[in-house]
Amino acid sequence: MNEPIVVVGTEHGAEGRTRVVSPAVGIWTDHPRPGALLGPGSRIGLLARLNHRFALVLPDGVEGRVAPGLPRDRALAVEYGQSLFELSPAHEGEGPQLSAEERDSRRAGTGLPPGTWAVLSPTDGVFYRRPSPASPPFVEPGSRVHTGDPVGLVEVMKTFNQIAFGGPGFPDVAVVAEIRCADAEEIRAGQILMVVR
Known part of the structure; x- marks a missing residue:
C-alpha cells in the first residue's frame, strides 16, 4: 500500500543501543524481526490511528540490529513516545548502505x-x-483544511463515515492541491483520495 511515511523518534539507550520510540498513539503492526539489520529509511512497521495507517521509518543517522524481546506477529497498542524496540550497534561494514536517493x-x-x-x-x-x-463538496482544489476537517465520506455497507484530514506527519493546516477520486467512485483501502500541500 501507499501509506503516508512517518519518521520515528529515537533516544540513546544503555550499552550504545538506540531506543526507537512511537511518534503517536495507535496500533503498531508489521514489526521488524529480532536480529534484522536496519538503516536510515528502513520501514519498521505500520501505525494505525483514527482509521488511517502510516508507514513508520527510521530517521537518518540511525542503524543497527533489532535487539531480542520484540513480540512478533502481534498488533500492539502504543502511546506517544513509548519505546517500540532497541537497536544494537551494527559491526563495522555490517549495516545496510543506502544512498541518499535510495533513502x-x-x-x-x-x-x-x-x-x-x-x-x-x-x-x-x-x-x-x-x-x-x-x-x-467538502473540499475543492485550493481549499484550506485544518486537522480534523472532513474532506469526504466513505460508504461501507450502507454506513457513511467521514474522512478527516490529519494524522502523524501531516501539517496542522494545508491546501488541497489535487483531488484524485470522483464523487461516488469505488475506492480501495490505501488509495490516494487527494493530495495536499
Missing part, C-alpha cells in the same frame, strides 16, 4: 514530491465528495 525513494512511498501529503482511503468502499447530493 528518499523509500520515504516516497506515494511517489509525491516533497512538501505534499496524500490523504488515503481508510477502507474499501464508495467515496463521496459531498455530504448530500444537493450540497457543495
Whole structure:
C-alpha cells in the first residue's frame, strides 16, 4: 500500500543501543524481526490511528540490529513516545548502505514530491465528495483544511463515515492541491483520495 511515511523518534539507550520510540498513539503492526539489520529509511512497521495507517521509518543517522524481546506477529497498542524496540550497534561494514536517493525513494512511498501529503482511503468502499447530493463538496482544489476537517465520506455497507484530514506527519493546516477520486467512485483501502500541500 501507499501509506503516508512517518519518521520515528529515537533516544540513546544503555550499552550504545538506540531506543526507537512511537511518534503517536495507535496500533503498531508489521514489526521488524529480532536480529534484522536496519538503516536510515528502513520501514519498521505500520501505525494505525483514527482509521488511517502510516508507514513508520527510521530517521537518518540511525542503524543497527533489532535487539531480542520484540513480540512478533502481534498488533500492539502504543502511546506517544513509548519505546517500540532497541537497536544494537551494527559491526563495522555490517549495516545496510543506502544512498541518499535510495533513502528518499523509500520515504516516497506515494511517489509525491516533497512538501505534499496524500490523504488515503481508510477502507474499501464508495467515496463521496459531498455530504448530500444537493450540497457543495467538502473540499475543492485550493481549499484550506485544518486537522480534523472532513474532506469526504466513505460508504461501507450502507454506513457513511467521514474522512478527516490529519494524522502523524501531516501539517496542522494545508491546501488541497489535487483531488484524485470522483464523487461516488469505488475506492480501495490505501488509495490516494487527494493530495495536499
